Amino acid sequence: MYDTSKWELIETGDFMYSLTPSVSGSMYPDATFPNVSTWVALEGRGPRQGKRLLVLNTHLDPYSASARETSAKQLVATAEELRTRFSCPAVLTGDFNSSFAEAPYTALTAARWKDAYSTLHGNYKPGSYTYHKYRGLEYVPEGVDQSDPDAPVDFVWWVGSGQVKSCVVDKSRYDDNGPSVTGWWPSDHYPVVADFDFET
Secondary structure, eight states: OOOTTTEEEEEEEEEESSSSTTSTTOOOTTOSSOOEEEEEEEEEOGGGBTOEEEEEEEEOOSSOHHHHHHHHHHHHHHHHHHHHHHTSOEEEEEEOSSOTTSHHHHHHHHTTOEEHHHHHHOSOOTTOOOBOTTOGGGOOOOBGGGTBOSSOSEEEEEESSOEEEEEEEOOOOEETTEEOTTSBOSSSBOOEEEEEEOOO
16 A cells, blocks of 8 residues: 555566466465565655655465575565666565574575664564464464564565664554554554655
């Protein structure tokens, strides 16, 4: 979702994590399920005129570490192709089903992507998990071997120009009127919310 008063669509697309990324439903042989990344290239309106931004959202395999590693390499390569094509910075969000100590995170940092949360807050600490199975603070992660570390599996990244102004993990419950202690969890993952400045 984007604000059409501030951004104009240039192009959008998606790709599967597989040897045939344009074939819907395809996947790597060691993958558990088909997984996809969706992207959009935007151009600014008004004071943002002439500025472009690439935004990608992804989901990596929930159980196969080898499929996640291969998919992350594909993601890095495809994102770089798109960034070159549209000549702009990029933001990447998603459920990586893996922590900062695993291959997908390493692949992104090696490609000079920056983790918005750790850039502002430093190293992740025990209890920083983002998957909570609709149990909130009562949840106890099942462990790395279950793709459920005691650390975030959801991240916001950026590469290129710009800077992150804020990044928070929203652990609030919600009802129809907004945050509420008696509300419900909007997802089985805590949202990671970031604010960037690409104007300077």
